[in-house]
Amino acid sequence: MESVLRVGKKRYRVILNGIHFSWTELDKKNRDKKTVSVPVSELIGVEKGRVEILPQKKVEESEQHFTVFSVMRGSCRSSPSGLWSVGRTEFYCSSRDHRDHWVTQLKTALAAKSGMRPQRLLVFINPYGGKKKGVQIYRTLASPLLELAGISAHVVVTERANQARDHILKKELTGFDGVVCVGGDGMFSELLHGVIGRTQQEAGLSEHDPTVTLQPCNLHIGIIPAGSTDCVCFATVGVNDPVTSTLHIIIGDSQPLDVCSVHHQSTLVRYSVSLVGYGFYGDVLAESEKHRWMGPLRYDYSGCVTYLSNRSYSGTVQFLPADPQVSSPRDNTRCLSGCRVCSESTERLFPQSDASSHTSSYSPSQYSQDSSQSEGDWVSIEGRFKCVSLTCMSSSCPRSPLGLSPAAHLADGTGDLILVRETHALGFLKYLHRHTNTEDQFDLPFVEVHRVRAVKFSLPPGEEDSEDEEDEEKQIEGWESKTETDGSTHKSMSQQHLAEKRDERGMGDDKKKKKKSDFLCGLCCSRAPSVSVWNCDGEILPFTEILCRVHGQLVRLFARGIEDGAGSRNCRVGNRKCKGRCVLHT
């Protein structure tokens, strides 16, 4: 369809074809001037009249006007490039009929995209996340856009922790195309556990068995950032902005994501998408938990205290290397939107399915992951480490724009294992500081990085069950109270396992009276602890000896990865803390 319409006082040649909607300014001699072209896949909606949606809906009736809303990159020149806003253009037609014809044609073009977009969403809002503005963010920024795009949403404002996870695990979800959280990384983790757990239940698979190939999840997850830590959103979208995230949801973007399952003995402890870290990152989180009253500043404080304590820990790290022919953590690539390594991994991970549909826009379907890959040989490294980190993504965040492992991929079925061996405090400071600039943090003699499919960590013989049992019990109790559901009527398999473990040790009723120093004793303590804790996406794990396995493309987010130029330009904006993942300022 093609017509000459007016936008403001200027005349434009407006063209709609199956792929683009474009308008070209015409001069007095009908010669083309500037063109604006929007892919139909990035149109949000069309309304009759002169309509505004944000910051508030305003409708001015007009028989000859229609208003088109579309994705616009950046809201002004200085905007970071991953930031999307709502582009709004009012077109003026020669008659009402002409206007109605355009509106019908645009709506038809949009309807043709409906198979690629979600129609119905289940939205969970944490009213206490971040600055407690989740409800307001959803109502003022996200909801009007969903409504404009004709997406219906069932909204649950949570009343307790784990409500979203339990809802997804137990309630009827027929008809929903995706689940969305309005909150931070903790809320995302609830959705992640709910969606993965539900999918495995329905597939009749045990999540506890680390050798089982888990069923990839069809239900997409959306994150509207409203937490104090929104690292998963930042690492998958490039900015933490509720409007940008809502637009990715509306247009049905689909980003597969690797997930790491963390096991202790034969029990699943947690899933992680960003960091499983022992030593420094575990200590920072454990220390920060003691100072919650400080608010977000606690991460800076705890980072300094932990750094000054200059601890290192003994252990044995074993890992299954990934195929070095495919990619390497030091190949200087970056996993950006449309990443070639990730798309090729889709074909490797899901050889029987239509790989192209798996990498493009939202499209629910069934996949079975290739389990024929032989396990290969485990590599073992013993020593004393400042930190042992496993990350399934670059884990970039505003404070560390390139992240823990800049060349890590979101969806290649691998994780990067970073080993920082015992070193002097200044050496470690250099390592940490390099996360905040573009210097290579792996180019240091005490640092090594491996691309892996699985990792095991064990303590030196004799240290596993030594005198730290009481501390471990404390952590287990804390963890149980955090993960309990429905007022403790339902206990997860993991918790049952823990109870058995305590009973074996006789720690149930008969608590040990032995007086001990705190697990993290701080600067004043004369005896450094011999074990650290694991920081798993900002939660402390109650076990030291763990096995981690990376599950390629286990979940899908309404995102498209970082668009070229996004993320790295964002280093001075926004979020000031990353739960012990990045603790130093430039």
Ligand SMILES: Nc1ncnc2c1ncn2[C@@H]1O[C@H](COP(=O)(O)OP(=O)(O)OP(=O)(O)O)[C@@H](O)[C@H]1O
């Ligand atoms: N209504 C609720 N009451 C209490 N806790 C809740 C509620 N809803 C969700 N939660 C829990 O709050 C935790 C933190 O939420 P979220 O990640 O949204 O915010 P945050 O400000 O980034 O959190 P954090 O304190 O971890 O930095 C989550 O682990 C979630 O399980």
